[in-house]
Amino acid sequence: MRPLSAEEKALWDKVAATIRPLSRTPIPAAESGSKGLASPAPAIKVRGRVPGPRPISVTPAPRPDGGTLDGSWDRKLTKGDVSPDRVIDLHGHTLDRAWDAIDLGLDRAISAGERVVLLITGHAPRGEPPIERGKIRAAVHDWLAVSRHARRIAAVRSAHPRHGGRGSLYVILRRG
Numbered sequence: 001m002r003p004l005s006a007e008e009k010a011l012w013d014k015v016a017a018t019i020r021p022l023s024r025t026p027i028p029a030a031e032s033g034s035k036g037l038a039s040p041a042p043a044i045k046v047r048g049r050v051p052g053p054r055p056i057s058v059t060p061a062p063r064p065d066g067g068t069l070d071g072s073w074d075r076k077l078t079k080g081d082v083s084p085d086r087v088i089d090l091h092g093h094t095l096d097r098a099w100d101a102i103d104l105g106l107d108r109a110i111s112a113g114e115r116v117v118l119l120i121t122g123h124a125p126r127g128e129p130p131i132e133r134g135k136i137r138a139a140v141h142d143w144l145a146v147s148r149h150a151r152r153i154a155a156v157r158s159a160h161p162r163h164g165g166r167g168s169l170y171v172i173l174r175r176g
Contacts, residue, residue, distance in 0.1 A: 069155045069172060077170055080160030084170070085114035090121050090136050098136045099143055106149045110173060117171040120164050140169065 004012060069077075076082045088105035090098045102119065109117050121137040144153055152174050159168035 069157075073155075073172065074157075077157050077160065077172075080162045082116055082160075082170065084116045084118035084163065085109065085112075086116075087118045087120065090119070093136065095135055095139065098139075102140070102143060103147060103149070106147065106152075106171070106173075110149060110152055115173050115175070117173065118159060118163055119169045119171055120167065121169065122167050137167075144171065 073082075086105060086109045088101055090101060093101060105117065105119075119140065121140055122134075141156065144150065144156060147153075153171060154174045155170075155172045157170045157172070159165060159170050163170075
């Protein structure tokens, strides 16, 4: 490591003068012969048994996709081994009509005790931007999060290609 030049030392002293220590113990002034680096504080020797760090209990924040499924559900959904109990197809719907269709479809699925709803939103069309389609797909997660059925939704996952892939979603409903 090279020593600081007079110009760098003056700049460093200006910066160091603006620093406010975190602890209340005063910091001894640096000796004139130092290279601008403070020596490390001596280690504190503790006698007897020292308790380890306390575990911090943190409640994980809910995932935006409603991630409350166990591994077997996720494996079944990933492999496409789940058959939807109800299908809600939103092709050709406006935003308002799509919202109504989702609300009515979830209401009927919950009343019938169904667990897996396939929500077909459709693929975003290909082409050059700007593409004005795909608004329903973009809004679905927000709609589900604020719907009157939000407490009954256990998870929302992308559908398997046999059920529409990226153009569809599985909405998994809680029991009871």
